Amino acid sequence: MDKKKILVLGANGKTGSRVTEQLQKINDVEIVMGSRSAKPAFDWETPESWPAVLEDVHAVYITFQPDLAVPAAAAIIRKFADLATGLGVQKMVLLSGRGEKEARVCEEIVKVAAKNWTIVRASWFSQNFSESFFLEPVLAGFVALPRAEALEPFTDANDIAAVVTACLLDDKHNGQTYELTGPRLLTFPEAVAEIAKATDRDIQFQALTLAEYQQMLQEYQVQEDQIWLVNYLFEQVLDGRNSSITSDIEKVLGRKATDFSTYVKVTAKTGIWNTATV
Template sequence: MSILVLGGTGKTGRRVAQRVDNARIASRANGFDLGDPSSWALDGVTAVYLVEPDLQTEPRLPRFVAEAVAAGARRLVLLSAPRAGEEGHPLYAAEQAVRESGVDWTILHPNWFAQNFSEGPWAQGIRDGVLSLPAGDGRVPFVDAEDIADVAAAALTTDHHDGEVYELTGPRAVGFGEAVDLIARATGRKIDYEDVDPEAFIEQQTAYGVPRTVARLLAGLLDDLREGRGADLEDGVERALHRPPRSFEDFVAGTSWT
């Protein structure tokens, strides 16, 4: 098998690539561009880990899926998002393309990544000592990217996951204040969580260079947490791997907070 890993240097992609043999990493660093078919290099690919690194107005994954299948790929694993199977979601077209591809497929719906605190959009706030988000007292069953990668690798390399949609969460919902306190204790630093107005968050994100449309999408998703949505526990990790998901405490303890 030759497994192509899109986003192969990202939070989940690099972890997936470490877990499978004959991984071919597709990333901007080696010239891959999801919007440029001339960069795809699909010859010999038998399975693909699919990631859309940048949500676009015009979906790009459907064409890539069609080309990959035409080139010989026989197994697809899509990193998607909760509720992406509903019309209007930015990843709806990608999910439909995967489901209708005619080959084996698995779809992953992870909740918010635990690694957002360490190597994602919230890492700067953790380093600065104040994490400002419009999430109120919302609670989230953060899922460890290591678990996501374990599920993806299993789906890419074994025959037991065809047609499955795995909802992936951690084992319990954690409030942002509690999450920050756990990280503060692990690092020995003072770190605060600050609830902010969604519009203030949008302005902050655009100042960091985030496109305003993306900032508004993120603000809306975080504001949903304030209202209590997104806290449900799911059994996708256990169904796929026959073990419980890693806890947020395990994530904190296993992270190098430099």
């Protein structure tokens, strides 16, 4: 029997790498890695690279970089989804955000274009503290962020990947929209405090206004488009609209979502938060 080809976009990313790892355990699946470093290469900014990775593909996991919130995302997603369906793709699973109106536009585009679809909306990843932009401040022992009062149900990327994998493999998830959250609401200071306790380190937290945070990023010479995106996420997504918990992870996987404390304990054992040099 021919293996079912599944294209994983963002195959080196936080969820894409985990989806790839889980799909590798399935015998009748052939994984196509969608990244600029893969062969053939895939680049969202180079539509000419898309047909080669879509050849004979059955299903696609779509993660868009840098984020579905950016102004160009909708047009790019529409072009990709139309091409994928035209080339015979039978299913698309889109990683979306919670509470982003721009992400909703992209969701609707996929729903219209895809033969079968599943939308997976995820809250902030727990792994942002160990694999992304919060790692460096944690290592430095000083985390300064806006929206210190915001409650967020941090979600483990392994849970997200497990849900995505299930959606790619099982047609019972076709036509479903899942909203994934962790089992507990935390503020950023509370999350940092849990990391500090688990690592026995003194990690200070300073609450900033959005304007102060933007100025700090500019002083650190962060690129303007990245500053815009981070500012957008803090301003729009962390305004309270997402301070709620769902049971969709348990609904799909048949088990409870991974608590932030479990993520912290597991990650602390790797030693990634104990590096002295930043």
